[in-house]
Amino acid sequence: MRARTRDRRVYLGSHPLLFALLAATRRRPAVRLGRTLLVHDREAFVAGLTRVPLDRTAPGTTGGAAGRLTGGDLLFDQSGDDHRRTRRDTAEALGAAGVARLRPIWTELLDRRLKPLADGDPVDLVPVAAELAGTTAAALLEADVDGVTLASAAREAAAAAARAHLPGPRRPGTDRTAREATEKLSSLLSPGGGDPAALATMLAVAAVTTTVAAVPRAVAWACDAELWGYAEHPALADELLRVTAPTPLLPRVAAGPGELPVPGGCPVRAGDRMLLVARHALDAHRLDPDPARPMPARIAQLAFGAGAHACPGARLARTQLTDVLRALAPYRPVVVRARVDRRAALPSWRSLVVRPS
Ligand code: HEM
Structure with missing residues (x-):
């Protein structure tokens, strides 16, 4: 219960109204509010992405x-x-061989960054996750940039883009700030610009924002629910990704008519906005993580979407999280301090300080 209560703070701190609306409507499989559909049901979530x-x-x-x-x-x-x-090239770089090639980069980094725990000292896991994500992304993209710099530029670009996307009145200069943040990131990755720079920019943002959101939230949950005994269990990472649902809401717009498979039917019209609630499709709001009796893989993998656009980085993300949990387990860490990041593009901790128990 403590794990769930703490994790809820990342939503309440950043998107309290949206979280309340989703919680209030979740008993119905899909709810129409004007041209917007809130989609809670698992099969309807999959249909929204694939059909x-x-x-x-x-x-x-x-x-x-x-x-x-x-x-x-x-x-x-x-x-x-x-x-x-594009997908074929990306999938190749992120396949089993690609992940095996990248893995020593983050295992070495974890050895170094978690060393203070061996002396009984605390470690903030958010900068560790950022460096890990940035260093991995730089290696993946063969960019000559240091991981901390890349991660901070990617997080800044994502947060600025998210602010520029919010409906309603905005502060002057929001668009310009977002453009400048993206240009900075893109020039780090490919000083020459062009298409390769654009693809690299997108991959860096997709990899860094999700990892910086996912890893500290999963670790906090493992600390609070004392799941360290399962660190060698293959299902621990999947169950923690399921229950934290790092990308909890996938906003999509219908290009043509369709139908969501819910009792009584739910027609979708061209132009309708669907808010596909991954958190509810994964039963993250109801079922605590249980590595001994995990959810079937076909459900757990919905944390990474579904269909032709499902996340190509899923293998990398799972392997990284498993390695982080294994590296931490010998210290059986506990959370000392947790602060919410109110500006991040995804519900995240701004700092998560742990120490050995
Ligand atoms: C825990 C970490 C991660 C989560 C929860 C996550 C989640 C997702 C989700 C939900 C989608 C949308 C899928 C859909 O529309 O069906 C997606 C797409 C994508 N993700 Fe991830 N992701 C993670 C890590 C990564 C990493 C590490 C990378 C790259 C190294 C990455 C690269 C991408 C890309 C390129 C796409 C777009 C794919 C397409 O449209 O074809 N993601 N991710």
């Missing part, structure tokens, strides 16, 4: 944000043959 034709460039969707961020058509906002081509 309804999607407008991948609509403003306020992940694809729209990616397109705005990079100024190009890249993965999230691509469809058809173009998507398949």
Whole structure:
């Protein structure tokens, strides 16, 4: 219970109204509010990603944000043959061989950054997760930039883009700040610019924001629920990703008509906005993590989406989290202090300080 109560703070601190609305409507499989559909049911969530034709460039969707961020058509906002081509290259770099090649980079970094725990000293896991994500992304993209610098530029670009996407009145200069943050990130990755820089920018943001959100939240939960005895269990990382649902809400827009498979039916019209609630599709709000009796893989993997656009970084993310949990387990850490990041693009901790128990 303590783990769940603490984790809820990342939502309440950053998106209290949205969280309240989602919680209030979650007993119904899908709820229409004007042109917006809140989709809570698991099968309807999958159908929203795989069976309804999607407008991948609509403003306020992940694809729209990616397109705005990079100024190009890249993965999230691509469809058809173009998507398949970019996707094949990315999937290869992030496949089993690619992950095995990258792994020594983060295991060595974890050895170094977690050393204070061996002396009984505390460690803040947010900067560790950021460095880990940035260093891995730099190696993946073969960019000559240090991991801390890359991670902070990627987080800044994502947070600025998220602010520029919020509905309602904005502070003057929001768009300019977002553009400048993206340009900075892109120039770090490929000083020459162009398409490779745009793809690298998008991948860096996708990898860094999710890892910095996911790893500290999963560790806090493992600390609070005392799950360290399961560190060698293959299902621990999956169960923690399921219950924290690092990308809890996938905003998508229908490009054409469709139907969500809920009792009584739920037609979708072209232009409807669907808020696909991964958190509820994963039963994250109801079922605590249980590595001894994990959710079937086909459900747990919904944390990474579904269908042709499902996350190509899932293997990397799972392996990294498993390695972080294994590296921490011998210290059986406890949380000393946790602060919410109110500006981040995804519900996240700004700092999560742990010490050996
Ligand atoms: C815990 C960590 C992560 C989570 C929870 C996560 C989650 C997701 C989700 C939900 C999607 C959308 C899927 C859909 O529309 O069906 C996605 C897409 C994507 N993710 Fe991840 N992700 C994570 C880590 C990563 C990493 C480490 C990378 C890269 C190294 C990455 C790269 C991407 C890319 C490129 C896409 C777009 C794929 C496409 O549109 O074809 N992600 N991710």
